[in-house]
Amino acid sequence: METVRSASGGDPRRWWGLVVIALAQLMVVLDATIVNIALPSAQRELGISDTNRQWVITAYTLAFGGLLLLGGRIADLAGRKRTFMIGLVGFAVASALGGAATGQGLLFGARALQGVFGALLAPTALSLLTTTFTDGRERGKAFGIYGAIAGGGAAIGLIAGGLLTEYLDWRWCLYVNVPVALIALVGAVVFLRDRVGRSHRARLDVPGVVLGCGGLVAIVYGCSEAQPRGWDDGLVVGMLVGGVVVLGAFMWWQTRAPGPLLPLHIVRDRNRAGAFLTMALATIAMFGMFLFMTYYFQVVLGYSPVKTGLAYLPMTVSIIVGSTQVSARLLHHLPPRALMVPGGLLAAAGLFLLTFLTAEPAYVSHVLPAEILVGLGMGLIFMPVMATATAGVAPRDSGVTSATVNTAQQVGGSIGTALLNTIATSASTAYIGSHLAASAAHTGGRVPRGVRDGVVKDGVVHGFTVAIGWGAAIMLLAAVVAGLMVAAGAPKHDAGAGAAEDAPGAADVSPR
Template sequence: MAEIQTTGTGAQIADAGPASQQHDENHSKRWLILAVIGLAQLMIVLDVTIVNIALPDAQKALGFSNGDRQWIVTAYSLAFGSLLLLFGRVSDVIGRRAMFLIGLVGFAAASALGGSAPNFDVLVLARALQGVAGAMLAPAALSLLSTTFTEAKERATAFAVFGGIAGSGAAIGMLLGGVLTEYLNWRWTLFVNVAISVIAIAGAFSLIPRHPREANRPSLDIPGTVLVSAGLFGIVYGFSNAESHPWSAPGTWGFLLGGILLIVAFTWWQTRSKHPLLPLRVILERNRGGSYLAMFLTGIGMFGVFLFLNYYLQEILKYSPVMTGVAFLPMVAALMVTATISTTQLYPRMGAKILVFGGMLMAGGGMAWLTGISLTSSYAANILGPLLVIGVGMGAVFAPAMNAATSGVQAHDAGVASAMVNTAQQIGGSIGTALLNSLATTALTSYLVGKNASSQIVQANAAIHSYIVAFWWAAAIFGVGAIVCGLILRSGKPDPADPDAAPAIHA
């Protein structure tokens, strides 16, 4: 029998000796482990949107203002985005299984607190704690997936499932949030995580094996941790603040500038530190760097469809929250099917370059197609087609990019490499929400100049014009992303004998 030993060149096979029986037992549980990891990942990504639909009901119940409402969303993204790299490295130090379990318990506790929140302050605190727990869970989940599946075909299938969940979780969150809010209570958008966490905790305890700690496990880089956590906080906060304040406000540009300077200082420090939090070798390898960039740009672009199509369906076409969630299901189905085909059939044959390039072009084309919406549009004629194209495009990007981003990394860097995937997507999403929302607001204001702003028809057309502007910008981001990522990613398929190897053919 054999066990996996990881070296700097990838996964190698070595004699296992007495450990072979235990390895076989763990290996036979790998698909159940995937189910547990997938459940945790679903909880993380759906919580980005599940509370959004419940916000009006929560606002009525707890009596907070429109200005305060954004903090229910921002508190989660701030904690999640700024702490991902820290907990990615901590999971390398204390073990991925331990970090996974701590994150699940923390998410359950925070969700229970939020669901029973008596006032606005407690709800915001609970959402921030959910973000902290999510930052523990996300990198641990992805690195567990990477180390559990080492055979090329099985690894492709596992990443197809994981990538499909990552890409569709926001839409699933909208549907589930609508159902829970409409038929139960807004508090159940938080309580549902307790049930999910309990199932995942039981599965993790019984299925995920304990691994002996590595002798050369990394030490924590405290200065690097402070710099990158503060820098990411500044960037996420600055873009979040842009949703309710002008870009010229000190609370917007000040935090953005400070965050960028801190990230520059962090990068410099990583070249000096004996135990860097994010070794630059992790991101400078072309396939991983290109994959992180693809996740970042897709995170920006995908919020165009989720945010503004949600507004269009509910405010213009008068869909209910539940029907709005149902409307996104064809996109989810297309994304899942494409993610599976891309990683199980196409990625082993051609690598990530062609898939990411083609997928981003398709997603951009779908966004451009959505610019044809109007007051008289119908779902079947004007929305279903673009959603299917966007779903196919994002499915071709997510799973292959995640696979390439975690391939070839040394075992003691697996957690931080996985954290970078989630960090790229989360920061991209935060930037996308603020940037596209700001562009849409400016477009709406410009449209109303010289028109009868009190007319409902004019207001509706102005809103549609703002959504169309956002869709065009999202299409442009996908288009530029396709070109840049296509230039960075290497050509050629991965070595089938070693799923962690670099592509066999180089550009």
Template sequence: MRVTVTDIKQQDLTTPSPSPQRWWALPVVSLAQLMVVLDATIVNIALPSAQQDLGMSDANRHWVITAYALAFGGLLLVGGRVCGALGHRRSFVLGLVGFAAASAVGGAANSSGVLFAARAGQGVFAALLAPAALSLLILTFTDGRERGKAFGVFAGVGAGGAALGVVAGGLLTEYADWRWCLYINVPMAAITLLGVPFVMRDRPSGTLRHLDLPGVLLSVTGLVCLVYGFTQAEPHGWGDPKVLALLLGGLLLLSLFVVVEARTSHPLLPLRILVHRTRGTAFASVCVMFVAMFGFYLFVSYYTQTILGYSPVKAGMTLLVNAVCTTIGAMVIAGRLTGRVPPNVLIAGSLLSSALGMLVLTQLEVDSANVFALYLTPSMILTGLGLGCLLAAATNLATAELGYADAGVASAAYNTVQQVGAAFGTALLNSIATSVTGAYLKDHGRGRDAVNAGTVHGYTVALWVAFGVLVAGALAVVLLGRGRSGDAEPGVSVASSQ
């Protein structure tokens, strides 16, 4: 049999034979993913206590959340490239240690500046840890059926972590101290490190000698401008000059980034990863889901506490229903349907399930009877099942048949899409709710009943928008899924052409 140079190149990029201990690696990388997702929401409920303890001003308190989001979202693409250069397992360990160290510094912070810096440090190491964890999963599970099961577990843990973070934040703040919302990462990281021997060893798949510096600068500054612009849109309004400058500047920088990546010989993000029809559909569907769901989480948290008078712990327990259903959707339902149902049908159905959950909550009123049984519980179930099923299916599609060369950067791009969607959705839906409530109060006065009614009216209008976004996304997925059979998957052979 004749062996060609192309064959050798392709063999170099293929994954190794499956390890008999591969299933032990799944809980290890899933726990790391849980840490990253938890820290996006766990400090939200703890923020008032931290503000009082450290003397933060109202104008600066948002940096506890924003610092993490900016560092994480802005550096993900760079983190994906570093993973390839260092090796995914080595990057995984480095990310774990750094994340735990930054968490310990944040928990011990005696000033707001130290806490802000620690949260930024968490984001930096999360930008390395998240793509490393997903890349290890990609390279460990190469069989299609096994991969579907593994991604179901991974997606369930990750998706449920967003809601679980609110629950954990409420419990730790009320029964321990807000600082434990950060300290909790230290024992979690230690447990994960103990499981590292079960994670497959890999070799570096690239080098930083030819690092695309223009691409790095454009992607980091563009993503930071975009994410920061979204965070500032809610307090200042979309028409604020600063917000407009950030958003337009971010879009311009990212447009230049695309131009640079199309022309450079060693791109930070090979455009074939994004423009492929199947992978692009997966990325878009996840972005749409995160736009709707993060606004949804915010409204449920505020509605249960400000309108229903729930304690932070009770409000968090309401979202726990969503977290459990998300896990069931990812690990059970998606696991059984993968391979039996076309992926675009499963993704579209998931988006519609979450849309129905949003639709249920649009019927809320201030004096709704049996609100938990008739509205909150059905909504938590439908949105949770939809989110879990979608993430399991989309994660599999977005990372299918990737070799060493593309695993890290594709994983980073997938996480970046989630971060941008979450930031945009929170800002957009919250600003809609705020403006609708403000208009309502102008017409009905500012008495207590009017404030409650106006607040709920703002939430329901924003949820109608979220419903529309999800339905439009489902229709787009169905249309894009037609005639896809001839679209070659960008597998190892494509990767070798870099």
């Protein structure tokens, strides 16, 4: 079998391979948000009720977050390049089905199918990146680009969703994935190489798949249902408690499984566990911000879909600058937590600035500086988190490790959306109720329509600011976790990679 030159050996196609990986990752990440702005149009055309419209989002996040660990292990067992290509084809087919949907059932099903194939693509993309770039300096650049896409993809999705919805049709928010996936598929055939383990005894951990995926799906579903039902609802409590119990059983089984889905040595490492937890906490706050600012722009300020998407552009640019110009240049000189902690503090400061928003337009004075701070902060967090989480991992475990990073991000985003939206709704309801009662008492029982509308708008913004304040506190917690759990030493990419390759059962490099 012909041996392929390593990335550090100068294979000129490795950077084109990075382009292919970046395309696939961008498609998966932005698909979590690209339909947000298009959702009102899809709801009107397909007759989706207010109760069921959430499934356009949660069908994707449930399948994606719940199956990521399985996707990572499949990549390790079946081959990363092969799994990557299957994921691209499946994602394109699911996107085409969603774009052609004639009813809500087909749309929900297509979104879930996108999540299934996204769960194959996301960990495989990061795994391929990890095994392609083993030189420390080159890996820093590659992770900088990847981190910018992972961090900015959600905002890019909002911009793309606004443009496609306003100038074409909401269906193109799904159709657009088809040509992107086909381009990435051709690039994968030409440019990507794989590292495949030699172990013939590796097998899929079926009980681990059922327990791990079931527990994650239960928790994400419980959080998603907390918005319409309330946190004290029996179903919500049962799903959350049941999910925790099932995940406990999953961890117990992983200590006894002959071929565990998630080798526990991956999460026992303090640096890696700190990186996973930092990622989850940071995305809780970030996804909450996306949700509230989208409604603030469209409902409170009356922005069009395009203007709403473009309003996020400064944050997208800031994330890219933070990842590629700051993190990528400094990671091989500084310990990861020296970037993560300042990043968390910057992002928390930006979120705190948004707690002073009112119903009056304040884009230049409040929103713009907040977006820049949050963007720079997340750029400083994403890249070192991913580099730390995957440093020194044996090639045979790189897929499941990459999946765990993505799981932390996706589950964190799902929990953040549900948790912070419940806080915002409760605060808005309390504000509107108390102020309308005070106005009624002052006017003798009848509140003028203009006064009522003003109170409602103020109440909506008040709910947003309360929830964003909680988001700022959670972002501060992410900075504390990074400072306490991630060690002072920088990740030793070269040594880690080499050690991994020398380990028993490590993979060789061969064309695939």
